[in-house]
Amino acid sequence: MSVQTERAKPTIYRSARAEQDVIERYDGLLADWPLPVEERDLETRWGRVHVLGWGPPDGPPLVLCHAASMAATSWLPNATVLADAGYRCHAIDYLGEANKSRLADRDVYPKSGTELGESYAAIMDALEIERCPVVGASAGGHVTLRLALNAPDRVKKLVLAGPMGIGPLSLASMLRMMLASLVPRPSITRRTSRWALGTAPAVTDRFGAWFTTALESVASPPRVAGPVALEEEEFRRIHVPVLLLLGTRDPLVGDPGRAAERASAMPDLRVEVLDSSHLVAVERADEVNALMAEFLRP
Numbered sequence: 085m086s087v088q089t090e091r092a093k094p095t096i097y098r099s100a101r102a103e104q105d106v107i108e109r110y111d112g113l114l115a116d117w118p119l120p121v122e123e124r125d126l127e128t129r130w131g132r133v134h135v136l137g138w139g140p141p142d143g144p145p146l147v148l149c150h151a152a153s154m155a156a157t158s159w160l161p162n163a164t165v166l167a168d169a170g171y172r173c174h175a176i177d178y179l180g181e182a183n184k185s186r187l188a189d190r191d192v193y194p195k196s197g198t199e200l201g202e203s204y205a206a207i208m209d210a211l212e213i214e215r216c217p218v219v220g221a222s223a224g225g226h227v228t229l230r231l232a233l234n235a236p237d238r239v240k241k242l243v244l245a246g247p248m249g250i251g252p253l254s255l256a257s258m259l260r261m262m263l264a265s266l267v268p269r270p271s272i273t274r275r276t277s278r279w280a281l282g283t284a285p286a287v288t289d290r291f292g293a294w295f296t297t298a299l300e301s302v303a304s305p306p307r308v309a310g311p312v313a314l315e316e317e318e319f320r321r322i323h324v325p326v327l328l329l330l331g332t333r334d335p336l337v338g339d340p341g342r343a344a345e346r347a348s349a350m351p352d353l354r355v356e357v358l359d360s361s362h363l364v365a366v367e368r369a370d371e372v373n374a375l376m377a378e379f380l381r382p
Contacts, residue, residue, distance in 0.1 A: 094190045096180060102301035106182045109294050113157035116290075118164045123184070126210040130193055133207055134177040134184035139167035144382065145216040146171035147208065149224030151246075151363060152308070153298040155183040158221070158291060161369035162376070169377045174211055178223070179203070180307035182298035193307050200227060200309045201234030208238055217241040217380055221365050222336065223248050226311035232322045233314075242322070243376055245329045245365040248311035248336065250343045279335055282361025286369065319349035326353045327379045329372055331360035354379070 097103040114121065114136075122137040136156045139146075146166060150158045156175035159166075166173050177183035180193045187193055194200040204227055208216075217240045220228035225247020232239045244250075277295045281287045328347050330340035337343050344355045356375055360367045 096182075096187065096190055096302050096307050098301060098303045105297055106301050107184065109297050110155060110157055110184060113155075113160060113290070113294060116160060118160070119167055121163075125184075126207060128179075128203065128206050128210060130179050130203055131188035132186045133179060133210070134186075135207075135211065136175040136177075137173065138163060139172045140170060141172060143167075143170045143172040145211070145213045146173050146380070147204075147211075147213065147216055147218045148173060148175040149204070149218065149220040149227040150175065150178060151222030151224055152178075152248075153181060153295055153302075154222070154291065154363075155181070155294070155298075157294070158363075158366065160290070161286070161366050162373055165373035165377050166380075169380055170382070171217075171380070174213070176204070176207055178227075178308065182302050187307060190307060194309045196309060197226075197230045197312055198234055201230035201232075204231045205235040205238055208235075214238070215240050217243070219243040219245070219376070220247060221245040222362060223308070223311055225249060229314060229322070232324065233318055236321070236323070239324050241324055241380065242326045243329070243379065244326065245372065246331055246334055246337050246360075246362050247328070249314055250328075250347050251338060252313040281363055282333065282367060284361065284367045287361070287363050287366050291363075291366065313346075316346075316349045319347065320351065322350045323352065325379070326350050327375065328353060328355045329364050329375065330355065330357045331362060331364045331367070332357060333360065334362045334364070336362050 119138055124135050126133045148159050150156055156177045159175050177185040179185045179187055194203045215238050218228045225244040226249035228242050229249045330343055340357045358364055358368045365372045
């Protein structure tokens with residue numbers, strides 16, 4: 085009876101078939117995971133949060149926050165290196181997006197940076213993690229910044245890969261993503277995918293189909309807190325070591341020089357710029373993996 089009641093509630097998906105398409109794509113990516121991976125669900129005030137876990141069970145924890153519309157499975161190119169570094173990795177599916185997490189109420193979700201930071205601190209509580217390094221890509225980078233601001237005692241180090249929240253998202257970018265959500269025609273989602281992800285085979289061959297499925301499956305408007313650029317005073321409050329990874333051809337973050345300048349208010353910052361589009365941790369996985377392994381070394 086409880087399952088039937090849950091299914092009867094409105095969801096973020098356009099249809100039950102659309103949700104099933106997302107789950108099938110997710111499981112297809114998970115089948116390629118290079119080492120044993122555990123799936124678990126956590127109950128939070130916002131709903132059920134799905135988490136992928138891998139690496140040594142007794143290793144120090146590491147939390148990973150994925151890019152918008154990409155799901156926890158997008159850490160696949162980085163999974164082995166992080167486990168080999170000794171970490172027990174916990175990759176969180178962002179509530180309100182196409183993945184295996186599920187909002188309890190479609191219209192009730194973290195809508196501000198403060199609520200977003202609080203929600204991820206609560207997820208860390210559910211994972212029984214007191215303090216650890218956190219890695220975030222794109223919108224997940226915005227999540228990690230908000231977590232560091234709202235729960236500074238929970239974050240040991242930050243890795244930010246093409247993060248939102250460094251600078252303001254342009255109006256053109258917002259309109260482009262809104263159009264893909266409102267009018268999910270295949271021609272529009274394909275163009276949006278090429279624009280957002282770039283054309284590198286390392287990204288498109290593995291995640292292109294996933295990204296277009298996510299765009300086509302979720303009804304608008306998005307049920308996530310939109311990224312808001314931090315103010316200089318907020319950057320100054322982030323005192324943990326930060327590794328900022330930027331792409332030279334990132335249409336969302338924009339010019340890496342300007343992004344690095346804005347981020348320079350963080351007191352303990354290291355910036356690395358790579359020849360890449362937005363998903364730098366996927367497109368340049370080998371270089372990023374080496375940088376993360378060095379930076380995250382205990």
